[in-house]
Amino acid sequence: MKFNDLLRRTKSNLENLGWRLLTPFLQLYFNEKHFEELYKKKPDPWNYENYEFEKEKYQKTLELIPSDVQTIWEVGCSEGLFTQLLLSKGKEVFGVDISETALLRAQERFKDFGDKIHLQKLDITREDIDGTFDLVLASEILYYLGGKNILLPLEEKFYRHLRPGGYLLLCHFYPSGKIIHDIFRENNRFQEVSEKVTHHPHRDYIITLLKRQ
Numbered sequence: 001m002k003f004n005d006l007l008r009r010t011k012s013n014l015e016n017l018g019w020r021l022l023t024p025f026l027q028l029y030f031n032e033k034h035f036e037e038l039y040k041k042k043p044d045p046w047n048y049e050n051y052e053f054e055k056e057k058y059q060k061t062l063e064l065i066p067s068d069v070q071t072i073w074e075v076g077c078s079e080g081l082f083t084q085l086l087l088s089k090g091k092e093v094f095g096v097d098i099s100e101t102a103l104l105r106a107q108e109r110f111k112d113f114g115d116k117i118h119l120q121k122l123d124i125t126r127e128d129i130d131g132t133f134d135l136v137l138a139s140e141i142l143y144y145l146g147g148k149n150i151l152l153p154l155e156e157k158f159y160r161h162l163r164p165g166g167y168l169l170l171c172h173f174y175p176s177g178k179i180i181h182d183i184f185r186e187n188n189r190f191q192e193v194s195e196k197v198t199h200h201p202h203r204d205y206i207i208t209l210l211k212r213q
């Protein structure tokens with residue numbers, strides 16, 4: 001094995017171990033206060049707007065959305081950067097986020113999009129919304145929430161809010177993202193449509209598209 005591959009594999013294993021060890025404590029730290037403070041400190045805290053890496057990741061995620069999808073539940077929509085791309089493709093988006101400040105910025109961004117956009121403040125682990133959608137999108141959010149005890153109830157929630165044959169689109173850093181995405185397959189209610197790991201000099205990531213039975 002080449003040295004670089006060995007280094008990458010070691011880093012991956014350590015990252016997975018770290019995530020598994022931390023899962024019981026994630027909600028103590030990554031709560032509403034944490035995200036609200038982040039957004040209050042500065043807009044676009046992860047610099048999504050100007051980062052080529054994020055633009056490329058958004059594009060790859062966008063390309064996977066099947067053409068028969070019209071309504072999307074975007075979980076953790078932040079200030080609406082990805083939401084904007086969805087709207088520009090003519091989709092109707094129901095965006096939820098735990099941060100009021102992020103949603104106010106999203107609202108400002110979407111002044112001209114009329115009834116194609118619906119925003120709601122919501123903690124996805126504790127609250128629910130109404131409606132059935134063609135696709136649920138969860139990008140760079142699930143690793144903040146916790147382990148199986150939190151993610152399996154979310155699997156049930158996503159299943160319930162999707163029409164039969166609807167899609168679940170997940171995008172997270174790899175390798176912890178692989179463990180997370182696999183949890184959504186455990187109940188055999190979602191079938192894999194595609195899964196791709198992108199190895200990137202900045203960070204590896206995985207995008208998984210699942211279909212509800």
Ligand SMILES: C[S@@+](CC[C@H](N)C(=O)[O-])C[C@H]1O[C@@H](n2cnc3c(N)ncnc32)[C@H](O)[C@@H]1O
Pocket residue numbers: 030035046048075076077078079081082096097098099102122123124125138139140141144145
């Ligand atoms: C890293 S950002 C990702 C934003 C967006 N999905 C993207 O990929 O560009 C994570 C977002 O999830 C939101 N979030 C974190 N925990 C949440 C929860 N329990 N319920 C709803 N939103 C949450 C945060 O406020 C933040 O906007």
